[in-house]
Amino acid sequence: MTSPLLSITGINKSFPGGVIALDDVSMEFYPGEVTAILGENGAGKSTLVKILYGIYSPDKGDIFFQGKRIVIGSPIDAIKKGIVMVSQIPQLIDRLTVAENLSLSLTSVGLFESMKNVRRVFKEISDKIGIKINPDAKVWSLNYTQKQLVEIARAVLLDAKVLILDEALTYLPVEERRKFYVYLQRFKEEGRSIVLITHKIPEALEISDRIYILRRGKVVGSLVRENATLEQIRELMFGEAAKLITYERFSNPYEIQVGEPIIQVENLVVEGEYGEIAVNKVSFKARAGEIIGIAGIVGNGQRELLEALVGLRRIRSGRVIIDGVDVSNKGVGVIREKGVGFIPDQPLRYAVSAENTIVENIAALFSRQQVVINWSSMIEITNKLIKEYSIYPPNPNIHVKLLSGGNIMKVVVSRELEYATRALLAYNPTRGLDEATATFVRKKIKEKAVGDKVSIVFASEDLDEVLQLSDAVFVMNRGVLYGPFDPVSTPRSKIEELMVM
Amino acid sequence: MKYGGLIVVALSLLTGIGVFALFSWSIGINPYYVIESILTTFIFPGIVKDFLILSLLGYALLIAFKGSLWNIGAEGQMHMAIIASVYVTLILFFTTEKSLPIHVSIGVVLLSIVLATIAGALWGGLAGAIKAYTGVDEVPVTLILNYIAYFIGNILVYGPFRGKYVWGYVRTDLLPAPYKLSISVKKTITGDPIVDTLNGYLVEAIIYSSWITALIIVAIFTYWLFNKSSLGLKIKILGSNPDYLVTLGVNVKKTTVTAFMLSGAIAGLTGALYYHGALWRLEYPLEYQTMGYGYLAILVTWLSMLDMKFIPISAYIVSALIMGSQRVSSLPVVREAFAVIGLGGAEIAFRLLMFGSVLLSYSILRFIQDYEIRVVKS
Amino acid sequence: MIPVDLLIDKILPAFITFYLVSLGHSIFEKSGILNLAIDGIFFAATGAAILGAYLLLPIIPYPPIAGSVLAVLVSILLGLFMSTVLTFLPISHGAVGLSLQFFSYGVGIILGYSVRMRYGTVYQIAYTREDVLELLVISIVIGLTLHVLIEKTKLGVAIRAVGENPHSASALGVKVMHIRIIAAIIGFALMGLGASLFILSWQRTWDFRQYSQGYGWLAFATALAAGRHPIMLIPVSLLFGGLASTQTDISASLKVPTDVAKLIPFLAALILMLVYSSTGLRKIFASPSSLGKPYYKEEKSI
């Protein structure tokens, strides 16, 4: 039996305000193995790996690396030991270029050295793991998934011995994912260790050797792959709620009932960050009660399309008509006023204010047009959403920045769903949510469409989600929209082909 | 800890004073005098005037600062307001009468205050508009607008505003008596220090009753703005994540300009009250007349850590230290000690060191209040 | 045509002063710390400059250089204090900066006063005209070097990174404290040097009442008007320095009141900033995102 590369014993961590994020947690990470840490939103996964990476320090407990007790005081300490993390929320600096960001982690680059070498090694690594990103691009011009790709490249560049992936693989494009799995295999063979956090349980079962399950800060399960089953894991993670998880298509007896068109898009042309054509002559209609799902690999114009629809991005030509009114380039305010909900690509950046409380974030949308805020009704809405979506901690007056990644997403999704009375525009609406919540949210979306006759247009990098939810599927590739396809009769392979062609 | 906040305030102040006393002792000044002199200033009625003005301006700045709009232009906004008031009282409605019918007095004073408030709002709004529509950083803009306000004032005082009864001085006439806002009261001295102090506060409160009223209104307004109104919430979000406002469909530019105008309006109101209640005339050059209230207010607002409740507290501390440091530096023991070390005549250094170091340790130690200190095991 | 005397005795020294001080301020603020102590530290350095010119003479035989050296040291010391305390504790940059400003005024008086009383004028310890030309070249070279440093090297990237977002920078592997210390040393060394030239080359007189003149604030405005950009600072400093040092000449030759002459540099700066903003320079000029934000190392980060 080999000894663990990294292990922790009796780790405790509580936060001001009384949240006990980790309670006597012990784990072992072996060389040559993938260890998955699973748990519902707010279970303490990110807190745990932040401790391993030196962002937080534990209140109690010890960390051992190669048998020796160590103190990880800062990320630099961790990097020096070979512990590298790809964060759930990308930690890159927006106004710097990709290469500049990477240079900060590389001890081999001297203080007075230029970015030349960084650019070169990044190119090499990119080819190896299949990433197509310009090292001189400013990070603000990348989207969520691309940022995560850069972070993965960074971890590889740093020659990690322990690689921590906090929800980093979920939305990796097909091709990149394939290459990365090959890379991980080699990585394991070299006797390194991988710590994987994901909400995709089947994926975890497939690639990990050892699985820990966290619930409310405690380890409630420790399994090896051979004797772990999907049901058992879900049961440990969610208890009763596990039964509700489903990836079945929502049966659709309503097809005949879809109503008048709410969103009409005609020959839409939209520019990307650098003035290139990101959305090319796109036309479609979304009727009341209809769910339009746009499949596609990240960076093919989905984000730009949705941003243009909600008024955040200038439309170069073509028209967007909502409820019969031409709203092209009329601004976000006008469009939102029509009862349009919007979940953007980077919700943490664009859809919440972390320094404000949950109820303030909600009031900001619902009381936008009022002079005086009716706080009691805002608290009421907030409490309702907290309960319905089980937002944790269940306190409307807590600052959003103190929530876990998934819980912040719940705030955004629940608020926008509540607000959407005519239409909902969404990008990866269940990103970062655990399976139980994601199922719940998809169901909510379906109900919204069917029950309230809301028209829904969403893009997702998760094809399963698109197929589960949509009434009509489109594929977006290099700014062009293909479709509509019928989600039931169209073979999956045909859609995948369109995505990568 | 219910009074935790206040205890931290008191302790960090006392530490600052203690450190400074030690320093005094090291240059041969008996620290007893220094400490006594500072502490008694905290219960000295003479600081009421500064306290009121700085609190008002503190609220003015708080509104902008909450939105991360670093308005360092209260000074200029105040001066533009005073210029408006001077125009109303010394040009439009100048009078040499000792008294006027009460409705005329009230009418003129109200007009002056309203126009001054508008002038302040416009001067603030100008900075806001520049920030919102061109994206130029508001810090240099408001700083530059302060200087521009000074020089506009100076040019006016040199020219059209120069008084008729000034015997060659470059200044405006005195504010006509019917327009004065301060109520004059006779002070009676009893000899009993406690009675005299209380009495002193009462007298100051009567003299500046209009300022007190304004302060109460402004404080209530600020409370309402940030706790009840949707504009206040938008300003707060503007301060933490303007991108979110954009996604919500809120007009960020309008919010920026409005926050700046509100900030400027309160600074303008303060300017008018100061002019009607204590200043009574403009004198060349303007830079040296208001003791830089507008700049001191920045300190007040920052010391409050943008917490409404702490604006009056930090205004009080700053006013007490302004006067306290002045008193301390004119103590005979200080003068003697300074003469001995070859700094006779430069006692002002002692004053600045004291003011700076006490506030420095105060602002450094305040962090204890908001943050649980964790002992990190190593 | 500008007379040569005016150029060498006033405009150039004023330009160099403004350029160095605003350059130092810019580099320092790029690391994310709001420097509201600038005017105070500027004045403290002027006091140190005339003290140094006498005190350090045994070690450095040329008085103005001795003065500049002490000014640089004092400035660095005060700057380091501010930088470390604000990185170490989550406290208000504004409150600390302004308090330190007043404190530094006091320090400046203590440093300069007795020398001033003993020796009177500053003329005999000032830089010569030839020195001014050398200093001009040196400052421009420093400016260009720093531009390259900030834009191209890893150190520059790290300084910008901690100014943009110290949490992310730290997660990427930057030692926030180290980088801010380096930025403080570079920045305050330049501010101290510039302040020493204010006395030893431009004004050639020192008085303790100068603490209220606010030249430090003018340099502050210069830095921000040029978007903290080492190259853009050159024309803006020339504008500010040129106009600020020739106010009396301008008002005399144009026959306008001095206040109008004083108004000109500020109006010019304002207009300049508006002009930039309408060009593509706007993005480059944006302030560091975390400027002035207290740095919470632990629980408060997302």
Ligand SMILES: Nc1ncnc2c1ncn2[C@@H]1O[C@H](COP(=O)(O)OP(=O)(O)OP(=O)(O)O)[C@@H](O)[C@H]1O
């Ligand atoms: N900085 C903080 N201050 C206070 N509480 C915090 C902080 N960070 C996390 N928490 C709390 O600790 C708990 C665990 O959070 P953590 O981010 O580790 O969850 P997670 O398992 O990663 O969830 P998710 O799947 O949603 O990302 C949550 O209840 C969260 O509210």
Ligand SMILES: [Mg+2]
């Ligand atoms: Mg997490």
